Amino acid sequence: MGLSSRRRFILHATCGYLLFGSAWIFLSDRLLLSFTDVEALTRLSTAKGITFILLTALLLLIALSIIPDRTAEESRTRLRSADIARSSDRIPAWAAYLFAVAVTVAMLYVREAIAVSFDDRPMLVLFMPPIILSSVLGGFGPGLTATAIAAIGIDYWGIPPVASLRIEKEHDLFQWCLLIASGLLSSYLSELLHRARRQAERRRIRQEQAKEEIRRLNAGLEQRVAQRTAELVAANTELESFAYAVSHDLRAPLRAMSGFSQALIEDYGDQLQGEARMYLDQIIVGSRRMGELIDGLLALSRSTRGQLQRDAVDLSAMAGRILNGLKEENPSRQIEWRVEPDLAVSGDERMLEVVIRNLLENAWKYTEKKDKANIRVFTREEGGNRWYCIEDNGAGFEAAYAGKLFQPFQRLHRQDEYPGLGIGLATAQRIIHRHGGTIRGEGSPERGATFCFTLPHSGTTEIKEGQ
Amino acid sequence: MNRTILLVEDNPQDEMLILRSLKKANVGNRIDVARDGQQALDYLFSWGQFAGAGEKTLPTVILLDIGLPRLSGLEVLQRIREDDRTRLVPVVILTSSDEESDRLRSYESGANSFVRKPVEFAAFAETVSRLGIYWVLTNEPPCLK
Incomplete structure (x- = not known):
């Protein structure tokens, strides 16, 4: 599946046109053989040309209207692998082609075998089952393949003169044209069915992917919420350990300040002048005040700590x-x-x-x-x-x-x-x-x-x- | 009986103030000081630097700070209570912390008393001297080898 669907379509359309054009030339020229009047021959030739143009214009119209969009290409190729992987009921393309070739060739032999017991007629209708089966199985390509093999094979071996690509009788030619037209129609309709089915499947897959995406986003969201919560908890814990450190570590130096000031007063109070004594008192007052402030700060930080009870x-x-x-x-x-x-x-x-x-x-x-x-x-x-x-x-x-x-x-x-x-x-x-x-x-x-x-x-x- | 006090205190200023307060309160007992949790355990179990010191009587009371380097006071307390030799030694938690959780965990770990160091020195000195008098003179410790 190296080719994009757009390129594959272009290839199919070109091959189809080559086949159709060659068949047209071959057929219509055969048709002209039955006319001997030059006047009629010329008119018919003109009509033939106009019909060809009309038909090719119609084919062109169909082709252009169903050509895959280039912008949608990317998402489709993205989908394709999943598409293929998931649709295990779909037959791979090569198997469909193989089936088309095998069943049509088999039918050529079958027809060859029964030709004897019946009136020797082309019995082209025998080829409809292989063509329809192939097209139903594989869509446009296998259907067309079966049609082409049937048409060329029967023309060469089945329709007199045998072992040549010419068709003598008009009713043989008519039947042969009918076979090709039916083959084309069957292939085209099958292809439409296939496309519809594929589209439905693709839609289903896209929906599943969207669901998957939503699930993924949800999971991401939950993870983010969990992460934020963890961050908040960490911040809170940090704050609490900070408060703990404040309660524990800031008090010790304060105690030293007031303690040694007090010791100085107690042990050397008689050597201190009035002002010196007053300064020491101020150190004690200051450290007491700071102790109170630390307690207040702690009380504030603790006031809203813990779970709120009702x-x-x-x-x-x-x-x-x-x-x-x-x-x-x-x-x-x-x-x-x-x-x-x-x-x-x-x-x-x-x-x-x-x-x-x-x-x-x-x-x-x-x-x-x-x-x-x-x-x-x-x-x-x-x-x-x-x-x-x-x-x-x-x-x-x-x-x-x-x-x-x-x-x-x-x-x-x-x-x-x-x-x-x-x-x-x-x-x-x-x-x-x-x-x-x-x-x-x-x-x-x-x-x-x-x-x-x-x-x-x-x-x-x-x-x-x-x- | 030799009634020794083990003081586990990492802050040298607090250590000085505690020793001074005990002296002022006329607590004349020998006071050994460990400056972190590991040293306290080494002292109690005659490990490390205290190894080979021979048979040693256990302290009559341990004054234990909580915020210690290496092993915290609570961990030291747990180790003391886990070991048969030391599980009955009276332990007084003497800390700056007034965290409810610290108090709870201290008692859960088997502390005999929880005392908060007051910031103000007068109150601090009073607290320490009362602790010394109570645990060394008033309280009768269990008979330990």
């Missing part, structure tokens, strides 16, 4: 518990609080506790300088969302800086006003985001602050609890 959480009870704890730690503070009852949500209890604790501790801290401090925990409906809010009447903040509140280590108050790390709200935001919610802060200086958050997936629990 617990039924009673925020009201949680807030009450935390506030009571704060009151026990600072019994001197005059604080009134109101907590809206039955605030049931669904979320990670451990994480939500961190959020509520951070917000309440902030409220507690920033109302420190008020004579009558108030803290309120409540909900409000806004923009189709339920917001859980914690409000205080403490120091508040400039509304313009509200956006900075949630960034780690960002503070809106000086250490000597209100000490802190600037990590609590950042942690709260990370946890709320992990739950798919949002958190925001409102406030104005000396009039208090309100922090509200949403928990989008807890609505259902709430309604159930409400009923």
Whole structure:
């Protein structure tokens, strides 16, 4: 199968034309023999020429309309190997030709043998079965081969005068022409059938290839997803080991700084002047502060670590518990609080506790300088969302800086006003985001602050609890 | 009875601070120091540089850091618990880590105590001296050869 289907077609068409043309010349000239009138001879010759042109034009039309497309050639050749491999029911071309030759030659002998017992007639109809069989089996080529062998063989051996290619009797010639025409027709029709079958098969194969391609793409996609997930997991693990290293390795040098400063004070304190002693104290204060910052950083990185649990959480009870704890730690503070009852949500209890604790501790801290401090925990409906809010009447903040509140280590108050790390709200935001919610802060200086958050997936629990 | 403390600590500054705190707490016992996990095992099983030191009494307590070069503290702890000679020696994990997983794995591996080194020195000194007093003076170790 070295030839492309286009080239093969061209070859077939050329051979077919050669055969047809030669047969025409041979036949039509034979036809002219029966006329003796020169006038009639000339007219017939003209008619013969016109018929030839018409017939060849028709053949040309057919040939040009079925010539294989060059652009489709590539995909077809790509298909062909699979095509051949898959259609095990198809007979190879050489076998079809062999069959055509063998069966037609056999029929020549058969006809030769039965000629004796019957009236000696050409009986050309005997050759139709081999021609039809060959064409059905192999399409145009084998059909044409059978036709040609039958036509030439019978002309030479079967039709008088025998052992010559001439045909004497007109009805023999007519029969002979009919044989050729039937052979051509049968071959052509079979070829069309073959093509249709091949096309259907090719379509089926193409569909299978498309399916295969889809399967392959799907597999690729899954692999990519797996790869990305692995990358994410790796990144997370790396981050965690980083946090671990921070927790473990950054503390030791700090301990050395504060430790040896302390040792210096203890062992050589009497030799140190006032300022020298103060500087050492500053080293100790600095390392303590840095220790706290490292702890804060770790708390932030751990706040959203691990699987998000979906617990039924009673925020009201949680807030009450935390506030009571704060009151026990600072019994001197005059604080009134109101907590809206039955605030049931669904979320990670451990994480939500961190959020509520951070917000309440902030409220507690920033109302420190008020004579009558108030803290309120409540909900409000806004923009189709339920917001859980914690409000205080403490120091508040400039509304313009509200956006900075949630960034780690960002503070809106000086250490000597209100000490802190600037990590609590950042942690709260990370946890709320992990739950798919949002958190925001409102406030104005000396009039208090309100922090509200949403928990989008807890609505259902709430309604159930409400009923 | 010779009550030795084995301190396994890779950070020389921490080592100095621990030794100083123990001294300040009047813990006068002999303190041997191993600076990585392998050295600790060599010391306990008389291998390597400690080979041929003769019959040695085991320490009355091992203060073991987790983040050690070569063999980590947790691996050392597992080896100690796997060996019949040492499986009953009291081991106190003394580490900077406050990872929940470290704590859990320490107890799972058979630690007798898990103590986090405070960053602040005053608290650190207090912790170490209390550890020394408790494990050396208060606690009665099992009878080990």
